[in-house]
Amino acid sequence: MFYSSNVPVPVGLLIGAVLYALSLAVALSPFGEWLLRLQTGCKKICRTDYLNYIMPLFREVHERARELDPSVPADVQLFMNRMEHDDYRSVPELYQAGCPECGAPLQNDEVWLKRGNTGYFTRAVCPYCGHWYLRFKLSRRDGLHWSFARCAQMPDAESLARWEKLRTAQLERMRAKAEKQAAEK
Numbered sequence: 165m166f167y168s169s170n171v172p173v174p175v176g177l178l179i180g181a182v183l184y185a186l187s188l189a190v191a192l193s194p195f196g197e198w199l200l201r202l203q204t205g206c207k208k209i210c211r212t213d214y215l216n217y218i219m220p221l222f223r224e225v226h227e228r229a230r231e232l233d234p235s236v237p238a239d240v241q242l243f244m245n246r247m248e249h250d251d252y253r254s255v256p257e258l259y260q261a262g263c264p265e266c267g268a269p270l271q272n273d274e275v276w277l278k279r280g281n282t283g284y285f286t287r288a289v290c291p292y293c294g295h296w297y298l299r300f301k302l303s304r305r306d307g308l309h310w311s312f313a314r315c316a317q318m319p320d321a322e323s324l325a326r327w328e329k330l331r332t333a334q335l336e337r338m339r340a341k342a343e344k345q346a347a348e349k
């Protein structure tokens with residue numbers, strides 16, 4: 165706290181804003197996550213008997229939730245002790261989806277685009293039914309654990325044309341970034 169009367173008000177406000185920004189930066193950093201884990205007693209579960217106990221518990225809660233609200237999806241999956249932000253594009257269980265029409269495995273494009281603050285999507289192709297958008301919505305309600313909601317949506321011709329444009333722009337950005345990094349070395 166700053167209680168000195170020698171500090172003019174605008175400077176005091178500025179100091180306050182800077183301290184607030186610093187505390188936010190710390191809270192959102194890996195160090196902040198570590199601190200939050202420590203404070204909440206959040207530890208990696210290593211004991212197999214605990215792990216074996218959690219799955220039936222999860223299934224029971226999921227079933228009851230579905231009884232209360234049928235809109236809760238049937239295929240909710242729990243991944244223990246893992247899940248990082250980028251897993252939507254690096255963990256096969258997340259990015260390998262089946263075609264909603266025929267069930268054939270979808271082939272994803274290598275480019276993922278961001279949508280909003282917490283959404284990512286790519287264009288996926290079913291060999292029989294054509295194009296889909298594979299979308300993910302990320303959230304981290306407790307500040308520690310990622311949840312991923314996934315859906316496939318059939319795009320229209322207009323949105324596919326837009327996808328091509330955005331994809332080209334994204335590839336261009338990635339290329340420019342790589343060139344810049346190479347130049348700095």
Ligand SMILES: [Zn+2]
Nearest residue numbers: 263266290293
């Ligand atoms: Zn299909």
